[in-house]
Amino acid sequence: MMNILAILLLLLYVVFYTITFQQVLSGKIKFLLYYVAIFLPIYTVFLTITFNFLDSSLLIKFIQYSKEVVILSAFGLMLLGSKNILSKGWKVTFLDSLFISFFVLTLFFFLLPLGEAALVNKAVYLKNILLIVIFYFFGRNVQMSFSDWNKVFQVIFVVAIFATFLVSLEKILGIHFHTVVDYPNFLIKFQEQEPAGTYGLLWTFEAEGGKPRYGSFFAHPLELSSAMLIVGAAASIYLLSVKFKTNKSIYFVVFGCAILSVLFAYSRASLAAFILMMIFMAFMLQYYKILFATLIGVLFMAIYIWFFASNEIRYFAIDTLTFQNSSSITHLIDWFAAIESIINNPQGIGLAMSGNAAGVERDIAIGGENQFLVYGVQMGLLGMMIYLGLIIIGIRNGWKAYRMSVKREEGIVPFVAAATKFGLLLPLFTANAEVYIYISLISWWLIGAAETEYQRKRQSKLILST
Numbered sequence: 001m002m003n004i005l006a007i008l009l010l011l012l013y014v015v016f017y018t019i020t021f022q023q024v025l026s027g028k029i030k031f032l033l034y035y036v037a038i039f040l041p042i043y044t045v046f047l048t049i050t051f052n053f054l055d056s057s058l059l060i061k062f063i064q065y066s067k068e069v070v071i072l073s074a075f076g077l078m079l080l081g082s083k084n085i086l087s088k089g090w091k092v093t094f095l096d097s098l099f100i101s102f103f104v105l106t107l108f109f110f111l112l113p114l115g116e117a118a119l120v121n122k123a124v125y126l127k128n129i130l131l132i133v134i135f136y137f138f139g140r141n142v143q144m145s146f147s148d149w150n151k152v153f154q155v156i157f158v159v160a161i162f163a164t165f166l167v168s169l170e171k172i173l174g175i176h177f178h179t180v181v182d183y184p185n186f187l188i189k190f191q192e193q194e195p196a197g198t199y200g201l202l203w204t205f206e207a208e209g210g211k212p213r214y215g216s217f218f219a220h221p222l223e224l225s226s227a228m229l230i231v232g233a234a235a236s237i238y239l240l241s242v243k244f245k246t247n248k249s250i251y252f253v254v255f256g257c258a259i260l261s262v263l264f265a266y267s268r269a270s271l272a273a274f275i276l277m278m279i280f281m282a283f284m285l286q287y288y289k290i291l292f293a294t295l296i297g298v299l300f301m302a303i304y305i306w307f308f309a310s311n312e313i314r315y316f317a318i319d320t321l322t323f324q325n326s327s328s329i330t331h332l333i334d335w336f337a338a339i340e341s342i343i344n345n346p347q348g349i350g351l352a353m354s355g356n357a358a359g360v361e362r363d364i365a366i367g368g369e370n371q372f373l374v375y376g377v378q379m380g381l382l383g384m385m386i387y388l389g390l391i392i393i394g395i396r397n398g399w400k401a402y403r404m405s406v407k408r409e410e411g412i413v414p415f416v417a418a419a420t421k422f423g424l425l426l427p428l429f430t431a432n433a434e435v436y437i438y439i440s441l442i443s444w445w446l447i448g449a450a451e452t453e454y455q456r457k458r459q460s461k462l463i464l465s466t
Helices: 002-025 031-054 057-080 094-111 119-141 146-173 183-189 221-241 245-265 268-285 288-308 311-321 326-344 371-403 408-423 425-430 437-465
Strands: none
Touching (some): 002 031, 002 057, 031 057, 031 146, 057 119, 094 119, 094 371, 119 437, 146 221, 146 245, 221 268, 221 408, 221 425, 245 268, 268 288, 268 408, 268 425, 326 371, 371 408, 371 425, 371 437, 408 425, 408 437
């Protein structure tokens, strides 16, 4: 039965991939967003099912690299399809320069004989950063109407609803979906990694005291909860933008799904990030009812934990805030190791020498529980500051683009871009969060689109003032 399911899923992927590739070859690069929004959330589970029931490492490798093939093909077509891409609709901005500098620096560290990582591992890490840069420039260069973006957000909402349904089922039954599809076997035989923790999966599938964390069909609970940030941001702006009560009800349900998934994923960083993102959105919207509602929600949560929750939950909350539980201590240990490395080697120690992204060997990795420090260890203070600049300038320009919008539909993409990246700040401080490829690639495309919108509005404003 499972063999048949694996074959059906594989056939569906081949059809979906073929359609995507055909659309890309015809110049419709925007179809990559549908590919990312639909396939990448189920990517790890899809590989697991395919490997376990068809038992072909070669097939898995083919699927893994198929996504890079279509992405790089689209990027090549974008470059070759324009006589001068730098003058096609936009000029090089400060943010563009930061992205170009970040990639050039990464390429320099790839070529530099520095660090213990193998050349092939450095190449994999270089590819990961290249994808970030490519998706930003897709956002800058690929023109999409509000109707196009609306379809993308609808896909994101549908994926979120299905993810919440599955994670709720996991919670009710008390069974990890990853156990059902035999993820441990995939870890052992394909990734050569031993399962860990109470549930025989990975440590990310359980919280302090062995409490289960559920990941739905995402790679793991942390990726699920981080992905819900974009759902929460987009659902919020849609909820406030639509007129009819029926539509408002739909987006309220979507927003509720995002919160429910974060709760069942049991991610403290994502829950706190969700709260901070709501506060950020309240100020960006100048709609302070959101701020009031968020603070009331936090107050009720605090009252519940202090007076009505079990001692286990209460002590877990206290230990988290005081950095006394094992997870928080692990974060601190990795942070201090990374900071020590940066102090001793401010120029960096080499690519693929920190974090847990593909291409990084765990035996030689230094630090890894903070994306900023990960880049700092590898590419020095310069690399860390450039990456921080990408995020800060991206958020700032997204905020400005939204505030300069005349129509609400013009501001939806900049709003979601700025809110999502702000929300991701906390997960980036507590994890190597750029490895969550779904939310990473979509959010960087959004930042690129927001930058284009900001520059367009800025230029229009300059013309009108002269």
